[in-house]
Amino acid sequence: MKSRGLFLAASLAALAALACPASADPLAAAYQGVLANPTDAEVNLQYALVAEGQKKWRLALAAYERILANDPGNAAAKAGLQRVRRIIQPAETQTTVEIGTQYNSNAFLEPSGQYSQYMDPGNPQSDWTFYARGRVRDERNWFGQRWRTTMTAYADTHANFNDLDYMVAMFDIGPILDLNGTMMAARPFVGGAVAGLGGDYFYSEVNLGASVEGYLDGAYQWARVRAGYRSYGDVGVSTDGWYAEVAGHWAHKDIFSDRDVFWVEPWFRWNGINGNGWAPTQYWWELQQVTPGRYTGWGSRFEYDARVTDWLTLGASFRFANRAYADANDRDGEPGRNDWLLAPGAAMIFSNLLSPQTDIRLEYEFQHNDSSQAQYSYDNHAVTLSIVARR
DSSP: OHHHHHHHHHHHHHHHHHHOGGGGOHHHHHHHHHHHOTTOHHHHHHHHHHHHHTTOHHHHHHHHHHHHHHOTTOHHHHHHHHHHHHHHOOOEEEEEEEEEEEEESSTTOOOOGGGGGGSSSOSOOOEEEEEEEEEEEEEEEETTEEEEEEEEEEEEEESSOGGGOEEEEEEEEEEOEEOTTSSEEEEEEEEEEEEEETTEEEEEEEEEEEEEEEEETTEEEEEEEEEEEEEEOTTSSBOEEEEEEEEEEEEEEOSSSTTEEEEEEEEEEEEOOOBOEEEEOSSTTOEEEEOSSSEEEEEEEEEEEEEOSSSEEEEEEEEEEEEEESSOOOTTOOSOOEEEEEEEEEEEEEESSSSTTEEEEEEEEEEEEEESSGGGOEEEEEEEEEEEEEO
8 A cells, every 4th residue: 555655646746747847947937928928028027037047148138138129218127138248248358559659848847937047957858758558458257247357557768868767567356247227337446556767666556446337428438436555665755655536537429420529537636645855946045845645636638539531530639637735835834836737739540550450649738837836837748659559
């Protein structure tokens, strides 16, 4: 009797499995609902979520696309579509290399007029700078999460003033987190940098921050906040301390035609790093403290670019910056140094003449710095010729 009971139980279980084969596979059961109601958002959403749970990303992607085809404003489908796209997106590495030369009519940014006689060498001197810049942006999935790592290196050498030779290497890393219901993503990150000046150690830093990025108005937009701690070496005129900054990029395409773009990049920076440098005043017997660290600064860059032909783009730009030093008071104890920089510019960009994704850039900028302490006012003409290759 006992063996007959076991046989009967096994038979009933087999019959139940044959009668309801889909119940053993939730995805198949959910798909039956899709076949019955192919335009129903809730049914497709249930199917997509089950497909995600089974890591069948392509099926989930197709379901989210079906939902949005019939209901473009469905927030859950938008979030799911972004999420799955990130997961199935292959690893990607983008490399940008730039080499060029720049002429500066006033390499040391020296003043003119009555204050020049107290400076060394006393009159603006020109110089040529040769530089190279490289940037690598790598994105890949680690443990089901999309991560981005960026690495940037820059180095230059001067034809006449090697004490100005500068180099810096920077990196940051952080996950890409989609913002549900939008076409934007957030990215918290940690990073660091090390720099040299005149062949000696200049400074190093660690930083952390976060950015938000995405496409709006047909163009790429971003905003970033970052804070860090920087330590200077013996060749610097600053000590150690903290800084914080906020920056953004807003662009809009097709202003006057379908081949132009206008963009603006505002920024704000607070530097709490003490200075240890001294500089002459208008009185030859007196020095005053200059503080390249402790200041607040803000400004923006505006640029308009229009593609004239398939190989030529013309651009016009303007940038301004204000820097207010915290403790660089003048001899009478009046409010300290406050600088305004105004810099209009123009550019010609020749695209794909040497090879695909390669530009030749010719740029000019006039820099006028107006300081409340006139010995820091200067003018400079900067002309840059560079080749930029993207791979």
